Amino acid sequence: MKNENGDKVNKKPVINIDEVAFESHQKEGFCSSYAVVGNQIGAKKLGYNVSKVPPGKKVCPLHNHRQTEEMFFILEGIGTLRFGNQTYPLRKGDFIACPAGGPEVAHQIVNTGEVEMVYIALSTIDHVDVCEYPESKKMGIYVGTDWGNRDLRYVCKSDQPVNYYDGEK
Numbered sequence: 001m002k003n004e005n006g007d008k009v010n011k012k013p014v015i016n017i018d019e020v021a022f023e024s025h026q027k028e029g030f031c032s033s034y035a036v037v038g039n040q041i042g043a044k045k046l047g048y049n050v051s052k053v054p055p056g057k058k059v060c061p062l063h064n065h066r067q068t069e070e071m072f073f074i075l076e077g078i079g080t081l082r083f084g085n086q087t088y089p090l091r092k093g094d095f096i097a098c099p100a101g102g103p104e105v106a107h108q109i110v111n112t113g114e115v116e117m118v119y120i121a122l123s124t125i126d127h128v129d130v131c132e133y134p135e136s137k138k139m140g141i142y143v144g145t146d147w148g149n150r151d152l153r154y155v156c157k158s159d160q161p162v163n164y165y166d167g168e169k
Contacts (some may be wrong), residue, residue: 031057053111064106066130070123072096077117082108
């Protein structure tokens with residue numbers, strides 16, 4: 001169903017986890033299944049997803065957002081939160097706050113248990129975000145509010161700066 005602006009409108013603002021489709025990704029020590037939920041129930045300013053992480057794996061590299069704020073809630077399993085230069089044990093029922101900022105709020109969730117870890121991720125939906133990856137010295141520039149189909153997604157090495165006028169005539 002669509003509204004007068006042509007935007008998709010959901011018939012109901014509720015969905016059960018049994019109804020969501022999970023997508024998977026795997027790359028070396030990274031592995032997860034995730035379901036993007038927010039857009040399926042009509043969310044406009046917040047993004048929600050459910051992530052499932054196998055034992056010994058992590059979803060993404062250690063990173064921080066300059067604009068986007070994230071919150072996580074552990075539904076099942078145990079793990080470790082890497083946050084800045086600290087680590088914190090995680091277990092079922094834990095809330096995690098990851099505010100926007102620099103490397104001091106860089107974060108990563110690691111499943112250190114023997115069973116699958118399941119958590120809900122909630123974030124602000126910001127049109128522009130810059131994400132830094134302190135360990136690999138990368139930077140990502142993301143523009144657009146559709147998480148799976150950004151207007152611009154550009155990842156580069158942040159330790160190779162150029163002059164503002166480099167390449168200009």
